[in-house]
Amino acid sequence: MTAKVYESAADAVADIVDGATLAVGGFGLCGIPDVLIDAIAATSATDLEVFSNNCGVDDHGLGILLSAGRIRRVTASYVGENKEFARQYLAGELEVELTPQGTLAERLRAGGTGIPAFFTPAGVGSPISDGGMPWRYDADGSIAIASPPKETRVFGTKRYVMEEAINADYALVHAVLGDTEGNLVFDKTAMNFNPLAAMAGRVTIAQVERLVEPGEIDPASVHLPGVFVQRIVHTGPQNKRIEKRTVSASEGTSQ
Incomplete structure (x- = not known):
C-alpha cells in the first residue's frame, strides 16, 4: 500500500470543511462516488458548492447532501430526476448555475490542464x-x-x-478499477464526467471497487493517470441504482 490509500472514506474526507468546493463525478446514477458522499453527509460540513453534471436523486448521491440543506450552490447541466433539487431552486433556497453539458465538461477539463x-x-x-x-x-x-x-x-x-475553467478544492470520483498509485479505470458511462471531475480537483479522492498493485493495470487501459489522484478508498463492488425503470408487458398480456 502507498500513502495515497486511506483506511476508510471517513478518513479520506475528514478535512472537507464548511464552504468547500467539490467537483463530483457521475452521469445520472452511473459512476457516482456514493460512499464518499455518504461519508461527507456523516460530517458537519455545510455551505458546500458543487460542480456536477446533475445532483443525483432525492435519496441517493448528492441528493442526500441536498436534502439535508448542506449544499449552497450547484453548477450543473440539468436538474434530472431530483424533485428536491427543483424545489429548492424555485423556492430560492439554492443557487444554481445551469450550463450546457459539453461546456461543463470542458470547464472541468480546462481546470485540470491549466487553461484558465x-x-x-x-x-x-x-x-x-x-x-x-x-x-x-x-x-x-x-x-x-x-x-x-x-x-x-x-x-x-x-x-x-x-x-x-473550474477548479475545486476537492474532487470525488468512482472507478471500477484502480491501483495504489491512483491510476484509474472507469466503466462505460461512468467515463463521461469522472475523469474530468478528477482533473479539476486540487485534492482528488477516488473510491475504487477493485484495488490492485502498481503494474497490474495495462498502461494502455488507464483512463486517468495517478498524478491527478491524491487519495484512494477501496470500497468493493457497489449496489447499482437505476434512475428510471421502464418495463414492458410480456407477450400475450394486456397493457
Whole structure:
C-alpha cells in the first residue's frame, strides 16, 4: 500500500470543511462516488458548492447532501430526476448555475490542464452569453441573482462566448478499477464526467471497487493517470441504482 490509500472514506474526507468546493463525478446514477458522499453527509460540513453534471436523486448521491440543506450552490447541466433539487431552486433556497453539458465538461477539463478560459459557440446569442439566467430566486418568485453577461469574440466569421475553467478544492470520483498509485479505470458511462471531475480537483479522492498493485493495470487501459489522484478508498463492488425503470408487458398480456 502507498500513502495515497486511506483506511476508510471517513478518513479520506475528514478535512472537507464548511464552504468547500467539490467537483463530483457521475452521469445520472452511473459512476457516482456514493460512499464518499455518504461519508461527507456523516460530517458537519455545510455551505458546500458543487460542480456536477446533475445532483443525483432525492435519496441517493448528492441528493442526500441536498436534502439535508448542506449544499449552497450547484453548477450543473440539468436538474434530472431530483424533485428536491427543483424545489429548492424555485423556492430560492439554492443557487444554481445551469450550463450546457459539453461546456461543463470542458470547464472541468480546462481546470485540470491549466487553461484558465476558452471560447465556445455553445450558448452564443442566448442568456448563457447575454446574461439574465436566474441563478437564485427570491421566495416570491422574482429573480434575486441573475447571471452576468460574458465576453464574446469573433473568430473568422463566427461569434464565440468565453467560459472560465473550474477548479475545486476537492474532487470525488468512482472507478471500477484502480491501483495504489491512483491510476484509474472507469466503466462505460461512468467515463463521461469522472475523469474530468478528477482533473479539476486540487485534492482528488477516488473510491475504487477493485484495488490492485502498481503494474497490474495495462498502461494502455488507464483512463486517468495517478498524478491527478491524491487519495484512494477501496470500497468493493457497489449496489447499482437505476434512475428510471421502464418495463414492458410480456407477450400475450394486456397493457
